[in-house]
Amino acid sequence: MSNDWRKMWADLGMDLEKHDEFLAPLPGIYQDLYLSQENRPKGMDFFDFVVGDIHGIRVRELVDHKSSGGKVVASFCVFVPDEITIAAEAASIGLCAGAQFPVPTGEKVLPRSLCPLIKASVGFKMDRICPYFQVADFVVGETTCDGKKKAWEILDEFIPTYVMELPQRKEEPDKKLWLEEIRRYKEKIENETGNEVTVEKLADAIKLVNRKRAALKRLYNARKADPAPISGKDALLISELAFFDDPSRFTEKVNTLCDELEERITKGEGISRKGAPRILVTGSPQPIPSWKLHAVIEGSGGVVVCEETCTGTRYFENTVREDGSTLDEHLAAISERGLGINCACFSPNEARVDDIIRLAREYRVDGVVYYNLQFCQPYSIEYRKVEKALQEAGMPVIKIESDFSDEDTGQLQTRLQAFLEMIER
Numbered sequence: 001m002s003n004d005w006r007k008m009w010a011d012l013g014m015d016l017e018k019h020d021e022f023l024a025p026l027p028g029i030y031q032d033l034y035l036s037q038e039n040r041p042k043g044m045d046f047f048d049f050v051v052g053d054i055h056g057i058r059v060r061e062l063v064d065h066k067s068s069g070g071k072v073v074a075s076f077c078v079f080v081p082d083e084i085t086i087a088a089e090a091a092s093i094g095l096c097a098g099a100q101f102p103v104p105t106g107e108k109v110l111p112r113s114l115c116p117l118i119k120a121s122v123g124f125k126m127d128r129i130c131p132y133f134q135v136a137d138f139v140v141g142e143t144t145c146d147g148k149k150k151a152w153e154i155l156d157e158f159i160p161t162y163v164m165e166l167p168q169r170k171e172e173p174d175k176k177l178w179l180e181e182i183r184r185y186k187e188k189i190e191n192e193t194g195n196e197v198t199v200e201k202l203a204d205a206i207k208l209v210n211r212k213r214a215a216l217k218r219l220y221n222a223r224k225a226d227p228a229p230i231s232g233k234d235a236l237l238i239s240e241l242a243f244f245d246d247p248s249r250f251t252e253k254v255n256t257l258c259d260e261l262e263e264r265i266t267k268g269e270g271i272s273r274k275g276a277p278r279i280l281v282t283g284s285p286q287p288i289p290s291w292k293l294h295a296v297i298e299g300s301g302g303v304v305v306c307e308e309t310c311t312g313t314r315y316f317e318n319t320v321r322e323d324g325s326t327l328d329e330h331l332a333a334i335s336e337r338g339l340g341i342n343c344a345c346f347s348p349n350e351a352r353v354d355d356i357i358r359l360a361r362e363y364r365v366d367g368v369v370y371y372n373l374q375f376c377q378p379y380s381i382e383y384r385k386v387e388k389a390l391q392e393a394g395m396p397v398i399k400i401e402s403d404f405s406d407e408d409t410g411q412l413q414t415r416l417q418a419f420l421e422m423i424e425r
């Protein structure tokens with residue numbers, strides 16, 4: 001990486017030595033898991049470039065944005081409305097972490113028996129090895145699972161943390177509460193930036209973010225083909241990068257890739273062999289760089305064709321209605337979109353079970369891998385209902401509980417190979 005970045009990182013108050021240690025294995029891992037894939041779409045070049053310079057150019061853009069008076073807002077959940085952040089002329093980045101490296105640091109202030117995503121996210125800030133965290137003016141948390149909502153109290157000791165109150169149900173009083181929270185966030189961001197969220201700016205931001213979601217939907221639609229024109233690993237990577245790249249550029253690059261994928265489909269070309277066991281992954285999110293599960297499935301002869309996760313369909317399936325003409329109507333549409341997301345933090349959450357069955361059919365999958373981050377209770381508890389529904393639908397399912405370390409890779413290989421053999425028969 002360029003020396004210019006080192007100066008930028010130092011200016012951001014990063015721990016350069018620790019940062020070097022953290023990034024050192026990334027090129028090797030990326031080569032093994034990504035660059036070594038055969039017959040990859042050419043359109044992946046851009047995303048390879050982004051990963052190759054993961055803490056460089058995009059961070060520079062955000063630093064420049066701040067130098068010209070802009071704000072950078074970081075969040076950890078798909079409920080936080082990017083549209084409002086963007087309408088206030090602030091940059092929005094998603095900071096969920098999927099690396100093992102900062103987990104031990106997170107464990108200094110959080111219980112060990114807590115979801116690794118939370119421990120890694122807090123650990124990244126404490127270790128000062130994430131330039132996105134360093135460049136952020138404040139973070140927006142939410143009251144989803146208990147682990148997250150209590151962790152924001154701790155994170156606030158290291159960076160100002162604003163919390164949105166997410167209801168736990170989807171009844172009328174809950175809808176009112178969420179709409180109020182959306183309004184409250186609009187006021188917060190206006191105060192932070194000094195910029196008014198006008199009806200025009202909000203309408204533009206809604207369209208911008210919807211276009212990004214539409215591009216991702218197009219990408220996922222391409223994955224319905226057999227053979228799949230792109231690996232699950234690559235598609236997951238793109239979903240992960242959606243959280244922090246510039247939205248217009250990201251949309252353009254995904255659409256360019258989709259042109260190529262659609263051409264591949266017409267020619268019957270794919271990344272996997274036709275008839276390879278097709279897998280739907282569902283459950284906890286897989287933030288960058290948690291690639292282990294996909295690597296094991298695809299290294300064992302399967303192909304992941306869809307993720308019913310927040311680094312998958314839950315990120316893009318619901319769009320915000322664009323037909324509003326007043327600020328109130330736009331805010332109501334943003335609020336409706338949020339409550340259309342079927343996160344396991346809601347109770348009841350039958351609609352997620354329906355989503356999984358629907359997606360399993362749409363993507364013509366042969367089996368479902370239920371991915372549960374260790375100690376993630378909402379998804380773990382919800383497994384029972386999902387398993388029952390899938391069994392009734394005659395769809396094989398396996399539950400995998402894991403974290404971001406490599407310690408269980410061998411065990412995962414054994415279990416997933418057996419599962420793939422079983423569903424291929």
Ligand code: BJ8
Binds near residue numbers: 144146376377
């Ligand atoms: S909308 S899934 S991004 S809360 S942190 S619930 S893994 S124990 S992330 Fe999430 Fe929003 Fe829901 Fe999606 Fe479990 Fe860990 Fe909690 Fe997690």
